[in-house]
Amino acid sequence: MESKTASESAPSPQADQFSECSSAELPDVSEELAEMRLVEGLERQASSSSAGGNGETGGGGDIGGGGASALFADEDEEASVLAVADVAAAPPASPPSAAEPQQQLAALRSAAAAAAAEVSSTAAAAAAAGGSSAAPGGEPAAPAEAALAAHPRHVFVFSTAGKPIFCYRGDESRLAGLMATAKAILSVAHSKGHTLKHVRSGPHRFVFLERPPLCLVGVSALAEPPAVMRMQLSLVHGQIVSLLTSTALQAMFARNPGYDARRLLGGSEGTLRSLIHSFTAAPAALLGAYPSLPLLGGVRQALGAALAAAVKATGAVHGVVVAGGAVAAACPCPGQAALQQWDLLLLLNLLGASPSLRHSCEAMTPICLPRFNPAANLHAYIRYVDAPTQTAIVLLCGGMPDPGALAAAAAHWQQQLEAIGALHALVQCAAREQQLAGGGGRDASSSGGEGALLAVDALPAAAGGGRFGTTPLLHFIYKLSARQQYVMSPFSAPLLEGGLQQSLIVAYSQLRAAQYEGSTLGGGALQRLRYEARPRFCLLGQVNQDTELYLVCDPLTVAAEAAALAARLGMWLHARHDQLFSLQ
Structure with a gap:
């Protein structure tokens, strides 16, 4: 998908101040020869029919490193140190010796065989590599393959011993082989002195987060940035801790590393699934704000x-x-x-x-x-x-x-x-907010009231508001960085009926991650203003010292028009901070 991007160090409505490039895709990481050989060797051992993937580890400069540290600079000290250490502390990989591939294959073979008795390691690894929903020879697909093919997003949680604990889709007991393969790959990466952060295979991206005694894996075919997916996994881990406490988790697995923690989470699966569902329904996780x-x-x-x-x-x-x-x-x-x-x-x-x-x-x-x-x-x-x-x-x-x-x-x-x-x-x-969130606010301006304050058709024309079709503005998000709070306009009926809500949330995450890509911890966004044109809409992100504003406009909106619209809307929102945010 081609698109136009533009960025500036300071916001300006002038079109000639935008420098354009040919693609809005987020910059990919550099791949080292050692990591490529490592992951390709594992995939060849796991399945003769799996597609070749590329691996990205802590030795590379991926978006989950410095960019993620600045993107979520307000995490606690432990999480911030982990985000930086994944890139900075990992030594560069050295060329593998002749004996290393045999050692890696032996480690994978033993780990997969111990934890995946009921699911063949070949079928499970083929699913991990983004295989098709049908097994070779026309046989029915394995549970792991079917789970990956049926849904674009997955989250798996297992213990450091490889025991399944939770999965977002399907039955975790039937995906034990997939989790065992993930655990084996993590173990091999550790033996090389690396922290595995994410692996991309076909349309799927596998993101890993290790929080001993738990390991979390996020899988997405929606092109979500790895930094955002790692933050989502961090929230899932936090929700598990909120139910059990870290002290109880550490004590249980210290006594018995093979403990089956599913019994403790019994009845809480709905809470975890609700959190994971919100990642593509609301921008809280990608903004790091409530x-x-x-x-x-x-x-x-x-x-x-x-x-x-x-x-x-x-x-x-x-x-x-x-x-x-x-x-x-x-x-x-x-x-x-x-x-x-x-x-x-x-x-x-x-x-x-x-x-x-x-x-x-x-x-x-x-x-x-x-x-x-x-x-x-x-x-x-x-x-x-x-x-x-x-x-x-x-x-x-x-x-x-x-x-x-x-x-x-x-x-x-x-x-x-x-x-x-x-x-x-x-x-x-x-009540009004709930009605608008459900797509019932076709004419928010006619009903008035506080709940219609941020509906696009209730905004004054001077701020870029108006009925659908009379203004290029379709949706916006506004964040007060100092308070870590955000507000956004309700998704209007045309956006909901067009099935664009999930697409917009993912697009927002890509836009914001691109603005923060390459910045250091606490250094803020490197791109103060960024414009992206896509087939169904265009986006503009504006990051100031105290606020962040992200717009979605119709696809015919040019960069200068979007920048001028952001300036007007930003002034209108800034004058109403006492109505939008809790400032006490």
Whole structure:
């Protein structure tokens, strides 16, 4: 797919300030001869019919290295060090000796045979190499092959001993051979002194993330950037830790490396699948930010003041008000740092994927927030004030909280907001957001209200708004970098009916990764302005010191017109930060 790209060090609406190149594809990594021989040798041993792939390890300069460090520079210290060390610490590969291929084949053979008794290693490895859905000779496809062929995205989780734990699609027990092959490839890479980051085979890209005692593998045929996929896997690992705590995981596998952890995650598969599904439905993971609910400034201030009083009265560590799958207000106790966006994303996913919590109206559940404290649980008191819109107050407490005091504080919070009408405004806004998110907002401007604030057809013409067909603007995302929050326009009915939601999220991830490609940790984007023209739409990304703005326009929009539109829309959004974001 050919497209035009343009980049500048500073935003400008002038067309002659854009330098164009022939392709919008993200730069690929340089492949070293040793890595190519390693992966090709493994594939030849695994299957005589598999297609040749190319391997990319920590020795190369791929997008998951320096670019990923800057793209997600606000990760915790451990994750940041891992992202940099994968590239910087791995020694260059030396040419293999004559005995090394035999050693590698022996390691693969023994690992696959031990963990894949019921699935032949040949069929499993052929699936890992992106084979067809039919086995050689016209025989029915193996389970691993069928799983890869049926869905464009997969996530596998297994222990460092090769035991299957979770898979996004299908039955993990039937994909044991595929996980054993992945484990064997990781082991061979470790024996060479490398950290394997991703392997590309045909249309599929396999991304690896090792968080002992767990290994995670993401598979995608959607051309997602490896840096974004690694962040997705990090969130999946965080959700597992939020259910079990890192202390419990380490203790279990220290006692028994072959422990079957599936029993502990029984009943939680829906939470993990909901998180993985959100990766191509919302831009939270690719932005490294949590969604903020647009509200009138007075409503948000009332929410924040009442929430702070509830936190103080109960001695809670943090308080959060959620509505419509977004954060309306968040307040830490005095002297406590605000929750990181990764923990808030895990909390939002837990609430959205647990209908039993909404049906009970009032509940208390343990949850571990990995960036806050990965070794212990907090007690989350949850009170829903409107279940259909998922409007609730969450009080996070340590130690042994008093349920009666928490219930009394939440009831008082609700009464305060009902008395001034703020709770009604919050629920109405969340309901409108849900309606627009479902494609029901064909004429958002006619209904008014806070929920229609960011709909494209409700924006003023001066900001680039208008009905579909009268403005080149189709969709936008706006991030406040300092607060790690974002808002976006609802996906309009034409975009949803055209099946473009997933395509737009992937395109946003490619655009942002390209802007940050090659930058160092904390160095920010190297391309302040980037334009890409594609067959069905065009994109423009604008990164400033405090904000990021990403636009999708109709395919006839030229670079200068898109840049001018971004400048107008950015000014309009900047003037309404108090309505869009929680600034307390």
